[in-house]
Amino acid sequence: MFSNESTTRGLALAVTAAAGALALLTGCAGTEGSTSALTGATGAPSEPPAASERPSAPFNGADVEFAQMMIPHHRQAVEMAELAESRASDPRVRKLAARIKAAQDPEIATMTGWLTAWGRPATPEGGHGGHDMSGMMSEEEMAKLEKAKGAAFDRMFLELMIAHHRGAVEMAETELAKGADPQAKQLARAIESAQRAEIEQMRQMLGQS
Known part of the structure; x- marks a missing residue:
């Protein structure tokens, strides 16, 4: 007994x-930035699920800011690219614009999924119009681009998109330097590489050395 x-x-x-x-x-x-769902028994990262389904990866404030700022930045680039569909006269401009839209639309969805998984809002507290971010076009510049057509549109589109891309490169570099989330840093690296290449392509199209 x-x-x-x-x-x-x-x-x-x-x-x-x-x-x-x-x-x-x-x-x-x-705590923020310390979840074990993405690591196995050995501590090595496992294959992450889709952004909209995965649990929160190790992240910090820089990752959150990167997504919150890059989403409206990408949205404006997509808006500019859509204008090119009916206004550009140079087929190279139309092709480039289509490629920009095809790349950045899915990236917007990915970053939106991250913010949802992190439990963070799509915009910072207090919000922002986005036009104060590096490379963002003002409302006046977007209005002028919308009214332009043909060769005038082509030149304006390329000049504005170069500035826009440079802003995105700066944001990506900040994420690479300060971010913690491996997937966010991977996207930042891809954005930096792709947009640097597109900047060079657009400079060549403008006849710049």
């Missing part, structure tokens, strides 16, 4: 200890 009671008591204590350890681990994972 004593033996059975001792065994039962021992099992209960073991279960209680295990539950306490699990609670401690769970509590530690609740």
Whole structure:
């Protein structure tokens, strides 16, 4: 009888200890930038699920700001690219604009998914119009681009998009220097590489050395 009671008591204590350890681990994972869902038993990162479904990866404020600012920045680039569909006269401009839209639309969705997974709003507290960000076009510049057609549109589009891309490169460089989320840094690296190449292409189209 004593033996059975001792065994039962021992099992209960073991279960209680295990539950306490699990609670401690769970509590530690609740802070910003420290989730263990993306690492395996060895600590190596596992294959991340889709951005809209994955749990929050290790992230910090720079990652959040990168997504919150790059989303409206990309949206304006897509808006500019859509104008080129009916206004550009140079087929190279139309082709470039189509490529920009095809690349940046999915990136907007990806970054929106990250903010949802991180439990962060799409815009910073207080919001921002976006036009104060590096490379963003003013409302006046966008209105002029919308009214332009043919060769005038082509030149204006290329000049404005070069400035726009340079702003995105700056934002990507900041993320690479200060961010923590591996997927966000990977996207920043891709944005920097692609947009530097497109800047050079647009400079050549404008006849710039």
